[in-house]
Amino acid sequence: MNYPSTKTIPALESGKPLADLSIVGGAGHVGIPLMLAFAEAGMTVNVNDLNEAALSLLRSGKLPFIEHGAAPVLTRALANKRLIFTSSPYAITRTGPVIVTIGTPVDEFLNPVQAAVQKCIDNLLPHMSDDQLLVLRSTVYPGTTDWLDSYLKRLGRKNKVAFCPERVVQGYGIRELREMPQIISGTTPEAEQEAVALFRRIAPELVVVKPLEAEFAKLFNNTYRYIEFAATNQFYMIAKSAGADYRAIMKAMKHNYPRAKTFPGPGFSAGPCLLKDTMQLAAYARNQFGLGHAAMQVNEGLVLQLVEDLRRTYDVSTMTVGLLGMAFKAEIDDTRASLSYKLKRVLQTCAKDVLTTDPFVTTDPSLLPFDQVVARSDILILCAPHSTYADSDLKGKPVVDVWGFLKNANVIS
Ligand SMILES: NC(=O)c1ccc[n+]([C@@H]2O[C@H](COP(=O)([O-])OP(=O)(O)OC[C@H]3O[C@@H](n4cnc5c(N)ncnc54)[C@H](O)[C@@H]3O)[C@@H](O)[C@H]2O)c1
Numbered sequence: 001m002n003y004p005s006t007k008t009i010p011a012l013e014s015g016k017p018l019a020d021l022s023i024v025g026g027a028g029h030v031g032i033p034l035m036l037a038f039a040e041a042g043m044t045v046n047v048n049d050l051n052e053a054a055l056s057l058l059r060s061g062k063l064p065f066i067e068h069g070a071a072p073v074l075t076r077a078l079a080n081k082r083l084i085f086t087s088s089p090y091a092i093t094r095t096g097p098v099i100v101t102i103g104t105p106v107d108e109f110l111n112p113v114q115a116a117v118q119k120c121i122d123n124l125l126p127h128m129s130d131d132q133l134l135v136l137r138s139t140v141y142p143g144t145t146d147w148l149d150s151y152l153k154r155l156g157r158k159n160k161v162a163f164c165p166e167r168v169v170q171g172y173g174i175r176e177l178r179e180m181p182q183i184i185s186g187t188t189p190e191a192e193q194e195a196v197a198l199f200r201r202i203a204p205e206l207v208v209v210k211p212l213e214a215e216f217a218k219l220f221n222n223t224y225r226y227i228e229f230a231a232t233n234q235f236y237m238i239a240k241s242a243g244a245d246y247r248a249i250m251k252a253m254k255h256n257y258p259r260a261k262t263f264p265g266p267g268f269s270a271g272p273c274l275l276k277d278t279m280q281l282a283a284y285a286r287n288q289f290g291l292g293h294a295a296m297q298v299n300e301g302l303v304l305q306l307v308e309d310l311r312r313t314y315d316v317s318t319m320t321v322g323l324l325g326m327a328f329k330a331e332i333d334d335t336r337a338s339l340s341y342k343l344k345r346v347l348q349t350c351a352k353d354v355l356t357t358d359p360f361v362t363t364d365p366s367l368l369p370f371d372q373v374v375a376r377s378d379i380l381i382l383c384a385p386h387s388t389y390a391d392s393d394l395k396g397k398p399v400v401d402v403w404g405f406l407k408n409a410n411v412i413s
Pocket of ligand 1: 024025026027028029030031048049050051054101102103104120137138139140166167168169170171272273
């Protein structure tokens with residue numbers, strides 16, 4: 001498949017934008033680095049998203065959230081007129097692939113919400129032509145791609161269906177899309193071939209498998225990572241209960257020992273993907289996924305254990321506790337499924353007061369400046385190890401540092 005690389009001025013055809021491809025959910029965390037990667041590869045991208053506020057920020061050259069390295073790429077893409085911004089399914093380009101990157105949540109009973117994808121596709125179909133490739137990029141419950149293929153056939157549609165999962169680590173998609181292989185799958189040889197042609201434009205390497213294999217590969221990647229974090233978090237809690245220094249233990253484990261090279265340190269394992277994807281797999285495995293369930297218990301339980309440990313040593317009810325870092329991980333501004341907020345909620349039931357700060361988060365009006373939180377707190381907890389905290393002056397206040405991150409601080413555990 002030969003996509004034009006020289007088109008620079010998007011034109012309208014029967015009220016429709018003319019683009020080489022459309023990305024539905026193109027203004028989200030997965031959508032932005034992806035649409036920029038295709039734009040950088042010379043393609044004109046229809047960035048389709050319901051979030052008008054995010055679209056208008058992008059249109060003005062600003063990013064709606066932190067995506068490292070994205071700003072200059074966005075500036076270039078806008079200058080080269082590679083981006084078209086649309087917010088209705090009607091505006092889906094009738095030619096070129098349509099990639100879907102919308103959120104795929106689990107419900108309050110921990111089951112995947114398949115209806116989210118179906119509703120989105122139902123809205124798109126009347127505006128797509130029959131020969132367009134539909135690429136699922138969102139993380140989906142195993143079997144979804146084949147289900148979508150037969151669903152479309154039942155509707156009398158001939159669209160080709162592919163599943164090409166996103167695997168970038170949040171905040172670093174620009175770099176990782178350039179460096180990482182893409183997993184490609186299609187429900188027919190034609191779908192697979194078109195997906196290969198599309199992702200060859202941006203990826204250094206492709207791995208082609210069947211849709212079910214691709215769906216499992218994505219979920220296994222994330223769940224394995226989540227289990228690794230659970231292993232180190234559990235070891236941390238065991239070492240702590242024995243009064244041993246886990247930092248020293250990890251140093252001993254890893255030093256020039258190749259098999260422990262990638263073993264992660266302890267910390268809050270949070271965010272919108274790892275836990276949710278482990279739940280999807282557990283749901284698929286009829287809730288008989290002992291290892292996954294154990295990982296959820298450990299990672300979610302870490303913050304509860306931390307509060308319990310504090311309460312055993314201090315009269316927390318008389319203390320103000322300061323939480324440093326409310327994003328779900330370091331160097332980003334995203335608070336989705338952040339364990340910092342779970343910790344905050346638990347502490348609010350037992351501490352005198354809970355104060356919070358974060359240098360990146362802009363969506364939480366209750367956040368206070370760092371200096372104020374340090375000054376007013378009796379005890380501090382490092383929740384997200386933002387680099388700015390590494391050498392910061394905590395005024396000698398006792399601090400809980402699960403991560404083993406702080407230097408020159410009065411670390412109590
Ligand atoms: N965040 C990550 O780093 C990451 C990494 C790999 C995979 N994933 C997976 O990718 C998917 C998307 O995650 P995300 O973090 O980008 O979510 P997100 O909420 O940041 O982005 C989704 C975007 O889709 C838009 N949207 C929702 N429904 C729409 C519709 N019907 N039409 C047009 N736009 C619509 C939203 O407005 C939003 O901008 C999920 O399945 C997630 O598990 C995420």
